[in-house]
Amino acid sequence: MADLMQILTTNPLARQLGVPQPTRLRRGRELPSGPVVLAAVGGAQGHGGVVADSLGLLGLTPQEALVDTPGTRVTETDEDGRTREVPTPYPGKIGAVVVDATAATGLDDLETMRGVLRPALKALESSGRVIVVGLEPESAGAVTAVATQQALDGITRTVGKELRKGATANLVRVDLLTDRPTTAADLASTLSFLLEGRSAYVSGDVLHVGHAAASAAPETRPFEGQIVVVTGAGRGIGASIAETFARDGALVVGIDVPAGGEALSTVVNRIGGQALQLDITAPDAGTRIAAHVAQRFGASARIHTIVHNAGITRDKLLVNTDEQRWASVLEVNLASQLRINEQLLDPDLPGGLDDNGRIVGVSSVTGLAGNRGQANYAAAKAGMIGVARAMGADPRLAERGITVNVVAPGVIATEMWGKVPLVTRTLGERMNSLQQAGRPVDVAEAIGYLADPASGAVTGQVVRVDGQLMLGA
Amino acid sequence: MSEQSSSALRDAVVVGGNRIPFGKAGGAYAAASNQAMLTAALDGLVARYGLAGERLGEVAAGAVLKHARDFNLTRESVLGSALAPSTPAYDLQQACGTGLETVIQVANKIRLGQIDSGVAGGVDSASDAPIAVGEGLRKALIKANHARTPMQRVKALAGIRPGDLAPETPRNAEPRTGLSMGEHQARTAKEWGITREAQDELAAASHHNLARAWDEGFFDDLATGFLRLSRDQGLRADTSVDKLATLQPVFGKGEGATMTAGNSTPLSDGAALVLLSSREWAEERRLPALARFVDAEVAAVDYVSGEEGLLMAPAYAVPRLLARQGLTLQDFDYYEIHEAFASTVLATLAAWESEDFCRDRLGLDAPLGSIDRSRLNVNGSSLAAGHPFAATGGRIVATLSKLLHEKGPGSRGLVSICAAGGQGVVAILEGC
Ligand SMILES: NC(=O)c1ccc[n+]([C@@H]2O[C@H](COP(=O)([O-])OP(=O)(O)OC[C@H]3O[C@@H](n4cnc5c(N)ncnc54)[C@H](O)[C@@H]3O)[C@@H](O)[C@H]2O)c1
Numbered sequence: 001m002a003d004l005m006q007i008l009t010t011n012p013l014a015r016q017l018g019v020p021q022p023t024r025l026r027r028g029r030e031l032p033s034g035p036v037v038l039a040a041v042g043g044a045q046g047h048g049g050v051v052a053d054s055l056g057l058l059g060l061t062p063q064e065a066l067v068d069t070p071g072t073r074v075t076e077t078d079e080d081g082r083t084r085e086v087p088t089p090y091p092g093k094i095g096a097v098v099v100d101a102t103a104a105t106g107l108d109d110l111e112t113m114r115g116v117l118r119p120a121l122k123a124l125e126s127s128g129r130v131i132v133v134g135l136e137p138e139s140a141g142a143v144t145a146v147a148t149q150q151a152l153d154g155i156t157r158t159v160g161k162e163l164r165k166g167a168t169a170n171l172v173r174v175d176l177l178t179d180r181p182t183t184a185a186d187l188a189s190t191l192s193f194l195l196e197g198r199s200a201y202v203s204g205d206v207l208h209v210g211h212a213a214a215s216a217a218p219e220t221r222p223f224e225g226q227i228v229v230v231t232g233a234g235r236g237i238g239a240s241i242a243e244t245f246a247r248d249g250a251l252v253v254g255i256d257v258p259a260g261g262e263a264l265s266t267v268v269n270r271i272g273g274q275a276l277q278l279d280i281t282a283p284d285a286g287t288r289i290a291a292h293v294a295q296r297f298g299a300s301a302r303i304h305t306i307v308h309n310a311g312i313t314r315d316k317l318l319v320n321t322d323e324q325r326w327a328s329v330l331e332v333n334l335a336s337q338l339r340i341n342e343q344l345l346d347p348d349l350p351g352g353l354d355d356n357g358r359i360v361g362v363s364s365v366t367g368l369a370g371n372r373g374q375a376n377y378a379a380a381k382a383g384m385i386g387v388a389r390a391m392g393a394d395p396r397l398a399e400r401g402i403t404v405n406v407v408a409p410g411v412i413a414t415e416m417w418g419k420v421p422l423v424t425r426t427l428g429e430r431m432n433s434l435q436q437a438g439r440p441v442d443v444a445e446a447i448g449y450l451a452d453p454a455s456g457a458v459t460g461q462v463v464r465v466d467g468q469l470m471l472g473a
Numbered sequence: 474m475s476e477q478s479s480s481a482l483r484d485a486v487v488v489g490g491n492r493i494p495f496g497k498a499g500g501a502y503a504a505a506s507n508q509a510m511l512t513a514a515l516d517g518l519v520a521r522y523g524l525a526g527e528r529l530g531e532v533a534a535g536a537v538l539k540h541a542r543d544f545n546l547t548r549e550s551v552l553g554s555a556l557a558p559s560t561p562a563y564d565l566q567q568a569c570g571t572g573l574e575t576v577i578q579v580a581n582k583i584r585l586g587q588i589d590s591g592v593a594g595g596v597d598s599a600s601d602a603p604i605a606v607g608e609g610l611r612k613a614l615i616k617a618n619h620a621r622t623p624m625q626r627v628k629a630l631a632g633i634r635p636g637d638l639a640p641e642t643p644r645n646a647e648p649r650t651g652l653s654m655g656e657h658q659a660r661t662a663k664e665w666g667i668t669r670e671a672q673d674e675l676a677a678a679s680h681h682n683l684a685r686a687w688d689e690g691f692f693d694d695l696a697t698g699f700l701r702l703s704r705d706q707g708l709r710a711d712t713s714v715d716k717l718a719t720l721q722p723v724f725g726k727g728e729g730a731t732m733t734a735g736n737s738t739p740l741s742d743g744a745a746l747v748l749l750s751s752r753e754w755a756e757e758r759r760l761p762a763l764a765r766f767v768d769a770e771v772a773a774v775d776y777v778s779g780e781e782g783l784l785m786a787p788a789y790a791v792p793r794l795l796a797r798q799g800l801t802l803q804d805f806d807y808y809e810i811h812e813a814f815a816s817t818v819l820a821t822l823a824a825w826e827s828e829d830f831c832r833d834r835l836g837l838d839a840p841l842g843s844i845d846r847s848r849l850n851v852n853g854s855s856l857a858a859g860h861p862f863a864a865t866g867g868r869i870v871a872t873l874s875k876l877l878h879e880k881g882p883g884s885r886g887l888v889s890i891c892a893a894g895g896q897g898v899v900a901i902l903e904g905c
């Protein structure tokens with residue numbers, strides 16, 4: 001069946017009739033084409049210049065942002081000869097505006113935020129970026145400072161909803177007033193991800209960057225020679241995760257159930273990886289993964305990243321859900337992951353998770369917002385978020401440099417999504433700030449960012465890959 | 474073969490295997506071609522061992538039922554697979570012995586140092602079997618094709634009689650006797666006094682053992698799901714001797730008929746492959762060595778004159794192999810005897826226990842004796858899995874190699890496969 005919305009949106013007449021056209025998003029490791037402009041709010045340098053230094057580490061030299069004040073406006077005359085006062089415009093399109101608001105402590109600073117964003121939003125290119133860097137509000141000190149930092153959240157999320165043409169807005173919170181302050185190196189992988197096309201479908205998100213003992217420098221093939229295990233790699237999002245890690249140099253071990261062997265072979269052979277047919281609900285799944293790694297890569301080899309992507313749904317309203325329907329989803333989507341983590345975290349297990357290793361889970365916005373008919377699924381996906389928070393706060397893991405995070409995809413156009421009834425699908429795809437469904441690669445890129453050796457300061461986080469979904473949370 | 478020359482050979486080891494679950498004829502793979510099945514099995518093997526883009530020494534495989542389009546079947550499958558296109562390949566055919574014969578062929582080339590690695594096995598489809606046109610029609614078509622004028626062509630085609638239009642489907646029959654394999658085996662079963670009960674017991678055990686192996690995940694790294702099939706389609710985990718006893722005999726006649734659809738192997742579709750290499754090749758790639766290929770023997774019998782049963786050749790091949798290796802029939806941890814029919818296995822075992830047979834036919838002083846039946850086809854065999862003719866050798870060698878590896882170094886396994894044309898292919902593997 002033809003997609004009605006697709007007909008409507010590709011038809012030139014429909015364009016004239018004003019049907020919203022989904023923008024083709026900038027993807028991959030591509031930076032914005034226009035300049036990056038930087039503004040500091042609440043102090044000439046922000047707080048210690050961490051943001052500027054971090055951009056410097058990425059080899060970027062930002063231009064100074066324009067700030068709209070009543071005294072800097074210019075007069076614009078329209079076709080009918082009417083005049084009005086407008087902010088001094090940028091000479092051309094800009095690619096991104098980065099606001100260092102780490103020193104913002106008072107409500108006056110919020111007026112500066114407005115002043116920076118007004119001309120910048122006007123000049124932002126398609127798939128442009130708004131990145132606001134602030135503090136963890138609780139760490140900001142006085143009530144006014146906390147309120148100011150919290151206000152950044154409201155501003156960024158709103159800007160995300162107002163932006164058009166594939167542009168995104170995200171807030172990054174760092175620690176600067178604590179005893180483990182975030183460094184420019186800690187922040188670099190996050191700024192790189194948000195600026196590049198890799199974050200195409202991430203908007204209205206709030207990410208926290210802490211501090212790691214050693215944050216590696218961002219590279220274009222960060223996983224060169226590293227062993228990455230992906231569960232549910234035979235199709236859908238998992239196939240894309242496997243491909244994206246392979247693109248970035250990883251030795252990928254793809255896992256799927258033996259029944260899915262044909263699909264898994266195709267994915268794995270395409271990327272030169274290895275297939276491990278395994279039902280992750282087997283009680284010894286973790287040790288079997290480790291045994292495979294030790295056998296195939298040598299006794300001293302260890303896993304750099306494990307991605308818990310395999311997942312199932314068994315939807316029914318809770319009033320109709322029996323214990324089997326409940327258990328099967330919790331078993332695959334949560335319990336098995338807990339067991340695998342525990343087994344792989346044994347430092348003495350050959351082929352286990354390496355120091356400075358990464359655990360990344362594929363949760364869901366359903367885990368944040370709930371969804372009718374998905375109580376079992378929501379329980380498991382919310383549980384995964386709990387796992388990431390708890391493990392992300394575990395000092396024993398921090399000592400080993402291991403991070404634990406999840407991504408929470410929204411509407412992602414997989415083959416299965418294509419089978420959802422047209423109306424539901426079309427509505428679902430439009431109900432976000434980017435007015436389109438995400439692609440599996442968008443989820444994969446977010447996972448790659450979290451797994452990056454340069455992302456050691458990012459742990460216990462939930463990265464929503466949902467184009468700022470308007471439903472639920 | 475003298476001690477000296479054999480010590481000059483290097484080891485060939487089984488690294489692993491892959492098959493697709495076997496389908497019932499007309500079942501899950503009804504529309505799948507030999508090439509599609511063989512390619513799927515090959516790609517699964519390549520993915521398991523991370524061999525995408527690699528050039529292997531060779532791929533040897535075959536099919537018993539072949540279409541004209543299956544010309545160069547194995548090479549075409551390699552070209553459609555993830556292996557490097559520079560991997561040579563060829564087809565080989567020895568009826569049901571095809572799969573094991575390719576293993577012998579590849580192993581021997583490795584042992585001689587001609588190649589370092591290779592894939593062996595086979596595929597067959599009883600569903601997608603070639604249908605030939607009758608001889609009259611075929612001749613008329615050839616004549617028409619060679620015709621130089623339209624008139625000549627019309628004349629040639631006009632010669633076709635209605636009777637010529639009936640297609641000739643391949644028959645599971647021996648060309649020289651006109652008897653089906655089942656009818657041949659029914660004679661043998663009767664000769665050896667193989668009872669219905671014993672056959673049904675063997676069949677039930679095959680199903681139960683195979684089902685347990687699937688349940689335990691034994692095939693997790695030996696099979697890849699294909700076309701929505703994730704287990705052998707003919708497998709009946711819940712069958713029993715009682716249920717099997719209710720089936721009517723289909724081969725043989727009258728009172729003494731014992732062979733039913735339950736204790737005879739069904740027609741099936743599927744493909745199975747084995748990866749073999751030198752020890753060094755496996756070590757370099759950090760791939761496992763499951764079992765060492767020790768030796769093999771092929772025997773043939775005169776079944777046409779009726780002197781010996783069609784499927785009895787393994788009874789001759791095994792003692793020759795044992796003698797060459799200085800082993801007795803009892804020196805094995807596992808026996809894999811292909812279950813063409815339950816009675817084939819039982820007649821073979823009975824022959825080795827028979828003083829008369831061993832003396833008169835094999836020329837031995839004493840019978841080979843009996844085997845510990847708990848070591849026979851421990852994870853099921855063809856009665857339960859099905860028997861896509863050329864795929865059976867690959868299935869058995871991969872299964873046995875994994876069993877031997879689990880048992881430990883030095884453990885020993887015997888493979889015995891009977892084949893149409895009165896042939897038998899047998900081999901010995903040793904656990905690594
Ligand atoms: N597609 C979306 O829109 C979307 C949105 C939010 C979250 N997610 C999550 O993303 C992940 C991937 O989703 P998808 O749409 O690609 O799903 P999918 O069903 O297409 O793929 C899931 C894969 O996991 C495998 N799998 C299932 N159970 C397994 C087990 N026990 N052991 C090993 N492998 C197993 C399946 O065989 C399959 O190949 C899931 O966790 C899902 O909950 C998807």
